[in-house]
Amino acid sequence: MEEIEVKFYITNLESLQDKLILSGAVLLEPRVLETNLRFDSANHTLMQSQQVLRLRKDSQAHLTYKDSTRLQDGVMVRREIEFEVSDFNAAREFLQALGYEVAVIYEKYRTAYTLSDCEVLLDELPYGNFCEIEGEDIQTIHAVADMLGLHWTDSIPNSYLGLFSQLRNTKKVKVENLTFQAFEGIHLSAEDLGVIPADLG
Numbered sequence: 016m017e018e019i020e021v022k023f024y025i026t027n028l029e030s031l032q033d034k035l036i037l038s039g040a041v042l043l044e045p046r047v048l049e050t051n052l053r054f055d056s057a058n059h060t061l062m063q064s065q066q067v068l069r070l071r072k073d074s075q076a077h078l079t080y081k082d083s084t085r086l087q088d089g090v091m092v093r094r095e096i097e098f099e100v101s102d103f104n105a106a107r108e109f110l111q112a113l114g115y116e117v118a119v120i121y122e123k124y125r126t127a128y129t130l131s132d133c134e135v136l137l138d139e140l141p142y143g144n145f146c147e148i149e150g151e152d153i154q155t156i157h158a159v160a161d162m163l164g165l166h167w168t169d170s171i172p173n174s175y176l177g178l179f180s181q182l183r184n185t186k187k188v189k190v191e192n193l194t195f196q197a198f199e200g201i202h203l204s205a206e207d208l209g210v211i212p213a214d215l216g
Contacts, residue, residue, distance in 0.1 A: 018081065018095040020149040021156055022171045023213035024205050028137055028144045031214060034163050035128050035135060043134065044127035049073045053176065054110050055118040068115060073125070076103040089170045090153045121176060121193035133159045140175060141198035142182065142208060169213040178208055185209070 025031055054068040055061045061068055065083035070076070082094040100106040107117075124139040133150035146165065150156040160167055173181070179193045186207055190197040205212050 016094055016096055017092065018149065019090055019092050019151065019153065019156065020147050021090045021160065021167075022173070023146045023148075023160070023165050023169060024171060024208065024210040025137075025144045025146050025214050026205075026212045027214060028139065028146075031146060031163060032126070032137060035130060035137075038130055038162055040128040040130040040135060042127075043129050044074070044125070046124055046126040047073045049123050049125050051121050051123075052107065052117050053119045053121070054115040056115060059118065062118065068110070070100075070103065070106055070110065072103045076100045076106065078106055084174070086172050088153050089167060089172065090156060091172065091174075119176060119179075119192055121179065122195055123175070131155065131159050131162070135159065135163070138175075141193055141195050141201075142178070142203045143205065145171075145175075146213075165213040166211075169211040171210050178210070182208060 050072045052070045054070065067079065067081035069079045069081075071079065076099065077097050078100050079095065079097040081096075084091045084093045086092070122141065126137040128135045128137070132155055133148050136147040136149070138145045138147060146163075148156050148159050150159065157167060160170075171178070175193070182188050182203070183190075186203075188201065190201075
């Protein structure tokens with residue numbers, strides 16, 4: 016129950032997808048919209064301790080808990096407990112009954128592949144496109160990144176919500192949630208996010 020992953024900002028997601036297919040990657044999940052509800056207590060104790068309590072809906076629904084992140088050689092490592100729930104709305108009411116409330120909503124389109132014992136996730140977010148590689152160890156993840164031509168030194172040691180918080184603080188983007196509707200008409204670059212494209216050069 017440990018999540019080991021690395022994240023990259025991508026300028027050309029279609030080109031990366033072509034590389035995946037040419038490398039023999041197998042499609043795990045076609046492109047699907049994910050809606051994520053991040054829960055916290057009224058005084059944000061989970062966020063302050065870098066813990067995550069999340070309810071996600073895509074083709075299914077999952078409840079997730081994550082410990083705080085530690086970095087190892089540019090890879091984010093954290094304990095993760097995740098399981099499927101049969102009723103998204105009932106799970107939301109359950110968490111609210113325990114005193115948790117929705118702190119932020121974030122969306123992404125995700126396409127999932129498997130390659131060399133890793134999951135390669137192509138993510139489209141309201142502020143840009145990304146690739147996450149998840150595996151059992153750093154060496155395997157590193158090898159897959161090299162296979163796809165992604166620059167390891169340009170990996171992002173931050174979560175999507177961490178980037179969102181940073182963006183709100185530095186660029187004064189006045190939106191409460193990381194949703195496509197909220198970002199409509201807002202155009203952002205890698206520089207705005209403080210990241211470097213990993214698929215260039």
